[in-house]
Structure formats: C-alpha cells, structure tokens
Amino acid sequence: MNLKTLEDLWTAFVEGERDFTGINLAGADLNHWSLARVDFWGADFSGANLTQANFRRANLKQTQFCNAKLAGADLRWADLREAVLTGADLDDARLEGALYNAQTQFPEGFNPGQARMWSLAPGAALATKDLRERDLGGTDLTAADLSGALLVNSQLFGAVLRRSNLLSALVGDSDLRYADLRQATLMLADLRGADLRYSDLSRANLIGTNLRGCQLAHANLDGALYSDSTHFPRGFQVPETMHHIAPGASLWGADLSGARLTGVDLSGANLAGANLMHADLWGACLANADLSGANLLGANLLGTDLTGANLNQTNLMQAIIDMPGDVAGAVAFDSQPA
Incomplete structure (x- = not known):
C-alpha cells in the first residue's frame, strides 16, 4: 500500500481498509485518532504522538512504540505480544484485557498485572476471560486456566493447550485444527461447530462436552473420556480407544x-x-x-x-x-x- 501522508492513511481507513501491517509512522502525530480493530502488526510508531488514540482490539503484535506518547490512549483488548514499549508514556492509558507475552517489552517499572493486562503463557490465569475472535494460533497455553472463558470464533490453529482447563468454556466455531489438547479438561465445554481436524485430543476430558457440528476427521481421541451426556456430531462413531x-x-x-x-x-x-x-x-x-x-x-x-x-x-x-x-x-x- 502506497501511503505517503497521514491524509492518505485516514482516507484508506475511512474507505474501509484495516490492514496496515508494517507501516512506518515513526514520529507521526495521531493525537486522538480512532484506529480500533486495525491490523498494525509490525508497524513502527517510535516517537509518535498517540495521546488519547483509540487502539481498542487492534492487532499490535511486534509493533514498535519506543518513546511514543500513549498517555490516555485506549489499548483495551489490543494484542501487544512482542511489542516494544520501552520509553513509552503510558500515563492513564487503558490496557484492561490487552494481551502480552514474555517477549513484550514495557517501560521500566511498568506492571502489566496492575494494568489488568492478560498474559498469554503456559499456566496463564485466563478463567472467564473474553477471548472471542482472537488470533491465538500457535500460542503455548500449556496448563492454562481457561475455565469459563469465551473463545467463540477464535483462531487456535496449532495452539498448545495440553493439560489446560477449559471447563465450561465456550469455544464454538473456533479453528482448532492441529491443536494440542492432550489431557485437556473440556468437561461441559461448548465446542459446537469447531474445526478439530488433525487435533490431538488424546486423554482429553470430554465428559458432558457439546461437540455437535464439530469436524473431527483425523483427530486423535485415544484415551479420551466421554459420558452419556457428551454430544457428538451426527453420525460420529465413537472409537473403541475412548473411555466411557x-x-x-x-x-x-x-x-x-x-x-x-x-x-x-x-x-x-x-x-x-x-x-x-x-x-x-x-x-x-x-x-x-x-x-x-x-x-x-x-x-x-x-x-x-x-x-x-x-x-x-x-x-x-x-x-x-x-x-x-x-x-x-x-x-x-x-x-x-x-
């Protein structure tokens, strides 16, 4: 995309463009701009004036915010995994529900937990969190607590959810192809319409799980647990290797x-x-x-x-x-x- 000025950026945004991956906006003045749900993966906002800008639910993975002015900015539910925020001014910025990981770099002394951000890491505490429509493909959430979490229509392709707790989670219509769900607790979870092709559900707990409409071709169900209250897709033949x-x-x-x-x-x-x-x-x-x-x-x-x-x-x-x-x-x- 050939964007030479901020006016070009705004025109493209107004016309419906939301993919601005890798764009260079270092030093730009975006004070009070509303850029919610925009994809800025790998963009450069170093030294930019982003005071009170709206980045709610924006994709800011691997984005550079070095020394940027983010005072009062709305970053709620934004994805800040691997983002660089060193030297950034986060005074009064709203970060509730924003995602981060071990590679996210924060300003010195900043505490993401106090800002109510959500860590995506093995053993993460994400019970009842709203993660619907998120791109979590390939994320390692081994042994994470996702009980009661909202994961409807999320991208979980190749995600590592081994031994995770998804008790009563809502995971309908999500992409779980090739996901590692070994020994995961999916008891009473609702996975209606999820794509589980090639997923590994060996020894997973499917007691009371709703799997209606799921795609289970080539899924590994060896040793998985099920009960009379487990709802399988129509016509599904329960493998003998599952435990009733x-x-x-x-x-x-x-x-x-x-x-x-x-x-x-x-x-x-x-x-x-x-x-x-x-x-x-x-x-x-x-x-x-x-x-x-x-x-x-x-x-x-x-x-x-x-x-x-x-x-x-x-x-x-x-x-x-x-x-x-x-x-x-x-x-x-x-x-x-x-």
Missing part, C-alpha cells in the same frame, strides 16, 4: 492419571489395575468399584464414596482423604497406606 465414564464401566488398566473426575459416577466400575495417579476424584462415586491393584498415588479422594469398593493392593500413598473412615466401608482393604 459411567456406572459399571470397564476401565481395567486404563490410564486416567491426572484426570479431572470430580463428581462422576463410576459405581460398580472395573478399575482394576487402572492408573489414577493424581486424579481429581473429589465427590466421585466409586461405590462397589473394583480398584484392586489400581494406582491412586496422590489422588484427591475428598468426599469420594468408596463404600464396598475393592481396594486390594491399591496404592493410596499420598492420596488426599478426609479421614480413614472414608475407606472404612471398602472391602479387601489391603492397600498401601495413605
């Missing part, structure tokens, strides 16, 4: 380590030899279940009903139990002590 979580289920030798199984009903289930290391079984019903030889090392058994369960040779080392009485009604209680 239900009363009386056959889960002999299953690898359920680290699984979130809070409140599930596995009464009478065959869990003999199963790996439940560090599984969260808070409030679950395991009455009359066969847990002989199962590994419950470090599992959360608070409020778990083990009445009549077979705990012969069960490993309960470091398991979290209210009190020994929790297992007093179990049969064959010849297990390793908690």
Whole structure:
C-alpha cells in the first residue's frame, strides 16, 4: 500500500481498509485518532504522538512504540505480544484485557498485572476471560486456566493447550485444527461447530462436552473420556480407544492419571489395575468399584464414596482423604497406606 501522508492513511481507513501491517509512522502525530480493530502488526510508531488514540482490539503484535506518547490512549483488548514499549508514556492509558507475552517489552517499572493486562503463557490465569475472535494460533497455553472463558470464533490453529482447563468454556466455531489438547479438561465445554481436524485430543476430558457440528476427521481421541451426556456430531462413531465414564464401566488398566473426575459416577466400575495417579476424584462415586491393584498415588479422594469398593493392593500413598473412615466401608482393604 502506497501511503505517503497521514491524509492518505485516514482516507484508506475511512474507505474501509484495516490492514496496515508494517507501516512506518515513526514520529507521526495521531493525537486522538480512532484506529480500533486495525491490523498494525509490525508497524513502527517510535516517537509518535498517540495521546488519547483509540487502539481498542487492534492487532499490535511486534509493533514498535519506543518513546511514543500513549498517555490516555485506549489499548483495551489490543494484542501487544512482542511489542516494544520501552520509553513509552503510558500515563492513564487503558490496557484492561490487552494481551502480552514474555517477549513484550514495557517501560521500566511498568506492571502489566496492575494494568489488568492478560498474559498469554503456559499456566496463564485466563478463567472467564473474553477471548472471542482472537488470533491465538500457535500460542503455548500449556496448563492454562481457561475455565469459563469465551473463545467463540477464535483462531487456535496449532495452539498448545495440553493439560489446560477449559471447563465450561465456550469455544464454538473456533479453528482448532492441529491443536494440542492432550489431557485437556473440556468437561461441559461448548465446542459446537469447531474445526478439530488433525487435533490431538488424546486423554482429553470430554465428559458432558457439546461437540455437535464439530469436524473431527483425523483427530486423535485415544484415551479420551466421554459420558452419556457428551454430544457428538451426527453420525460420529465413537472409537473403541475412548473411555466411557459411567456406572459399571470397564476401565481395567486404563490410564486416567491426572484426570479431572470430580463428581462422576463410576459405581460398580472395573478399575482394576487402572492408573489414577493424581486424579481429581473429589465427590466421585466409586461405590462397589473394583480398584484392586489400581494406582491412586496422590489422588484427591475428598468426599469420594468408596463404600464396598475393592481396594486390594491399591496404592493410596499420598492420596488426599478426609479421614480413614472414608475407606472404612471398602472391602479387601489391603492397600498401601495413605
């Protein structure tokens, strides 16, 4: 795009242009300009006067703001990943919900947490955040808390969401092709219409998940958990390699380590030899279940009903139990002590 003056820029903007990637606006005077939702990826605003400018929801990834005047600017929900803001004046700038990562460079002494910005990084705390229509493709959000988050129509192509918590998240119509969702908790999440082709959902928790209208061709579902309340796309054939979580289920030798199984009903289930290391079984019903030889090392058994369960040779080392009485009604209680 051949833009020689600020007038050219404004004319293009008024005519509907929103792609200004890589544009050089160093030293420009954009005081009070409204540039919401514009794509300025890689642009240069070094030394520019951006006082009270509106960059709400703008794409500012890898943008240069060195020594720019951003006092009073509206940067809410803007994407500032890998942006350079060293020496910038951020006095009274609004940054709530703006995205940043470890590569974002801030002015000395600036605290993004106090500005209520959102970090996109492994282990990030993003519960209930509004991330709809965001480009998060390839982002590493390993073990992030996205419970209740709004991710509708988001770009998550190739995103790393391994072991992330997406409990009750709204992820409908999002692009999750090639996403790494291994051991992710998608319990009660709404993924209607999402594209999950070639995604890795191995050992993911799909209990109560709404997958209606999803594209699942070539998705890896080995060891993924589902229940009678899981809604699959019409005509979908559940692979035998998935684990059905239900009363009386056959889960002999299953690898359920680290699984979130809070409140599930596995009464009478065959869990003999199963790996439940560090599984969260808070409030679950395991009455009359066969847990002989199962590994419950470090599992959360608070409020778990083990009445009549077979705990012969069960490993309960470091398991979290209210009190020994929790297992007093179990049969064959010849297990390793908690």
